[in-house]
Amino acid sequence: MSDVYKALADETRRLLLDELMQRDEQTLFELCTKLAMHHDLTPTRQAVSQHLDVLEAAGLVRTERRGRYKLHTINTAPLAQIAERWPTRRTRT
Amino acid sequence: MSDVYKALADETRRLLLDELMQRDEQTLFELCTKLAMHHDLTPTRQAVSQHLDVLEAAGLVRTERRGRYKLHTINTAPLAQIAERWPTRRTRT
DNA sequence: AGCATAGGCAAGCGTTCACTTGCATGTCAA
DNA sequence: TTGACATGCAAGTGAACGCTTGCCTATGCT
Numbered sequence: 001m002s003d004v005y006k007a008l009a010d011e012t013r014r015l016l017l018d019e020l021m022q023r024d025e026q027t028l029f030e031l032c033t034k035l036a037m038h039h040d041l042t043p044t045r046q047a048v049s050q051h052l053d054v055l056e057a058a059g060l061v062r063t064e065r066r067g068r069y070k071l072h073t074i075n076t077a078p079l080a081q082i083a084e085r086w087p088t089r090r091t092r093t
Numbered sequence: 094m095s096d097v098y099k100a101l102a103d104e105t106r107r108l109l110l111d112e113l114m115q116r117d118e119q120t121l122f123e124l125c126t127k128l129a130m131h132h133d134l135t136p137t138r139q140a141v142s143q144h145l146d147v148l149e150a151a152g153l154v155r156t157e158r159r160g161r162y163k164l165h166t167i168n169t170a171p172l173a174q175i176a177e178r179w180p181t182r183r184t185r186t
Numbered sequence: 187a188g189c190a191t192a193g194g195c196a197a198g199c200g201t202t203c204a205c206t207t208g209c210a211t212g213t214c215a216a
Numbered sequence: 217t218t219g220a221c222a223t224g225c226a227a228g229t230g231a232a233c234g235c236t237t238g239c240c241t242a243t244g245c246t
Binding site: 002005006008009011014017018021074076077079080082083085086087088089 | 095098099101102104107110111114167169170172173175176178179180181182
Binding site: 006009010012043044046047050051067068069 | 233234235236237242243244
């Protein structure tokens with residue numbers, strides 16, 4: 001779980017998760033394009049690739065090779081555990 | 094919210110939140126002691142103080158001065174927003 | 187085969203971060 | 217008032233981080 005928190009610390013990685021929420025199974029180039037179009041971010045392809053590596057190592061992204069394409073899919077499971085660790089205590093009634 | 098994610102990136106800060114979940118209104122020294130007792134961590138007082146500053150800046154900790162004591166209390170509200178940003182999609186039925 | 191496309195590897199660079207050290211401020215009790 | 221206690225401020229250091237650059241591998245199409 002330590003890797004999950006570190007993965008979320010970067011804004012670009014959070015935006016990548018946002019884009020994957022919109023649609024699963026996106027390639028590196030698709031995600032690069034959307035960062036530029038939706039968020040005016042123009043990091044290099046390698047930078048985005050490294051971000052995706054971090055997300056995958058944290059278990060937040062699953063990948064699948066299909067021919068020369070590598071498809072990325074979000075996995076929200078680790079995120080649910082964050083809210084569970086520090087649950088909002090019930091207001092005394 | 095960006096500060097919230099960065100605040101959570103450090104393990105010591107997450108443990109501080111854990112301790113504040115156990116009991117609110119703890120002083121800097123109390124938290125230092127608990128890090129040592131419960132987690133075998135012995136950072137200096139200043140290091141812990143800086144961590145608490147980060148947590149406060151992120152809105153995850155509220156403080157109140159009472160005489161020479163500064164009491165720290167957790168605020169879980171920002172944490173709930175994390176799970177809301179990337180909700181687990183319902184499995185197709 | 188030849189070429190374009192999609193992605194991978196690795197070194198280098200500047201910044202941020204966590205931490206320590208040293209000193210200063212403020213509060214309370216005797 | 218004096219001393220002990222709780223906290224604050226600031227500079228310095230080493231490591232981690234995000235990013236770029238340059239080159240390499242692999243797949244698919246004509």
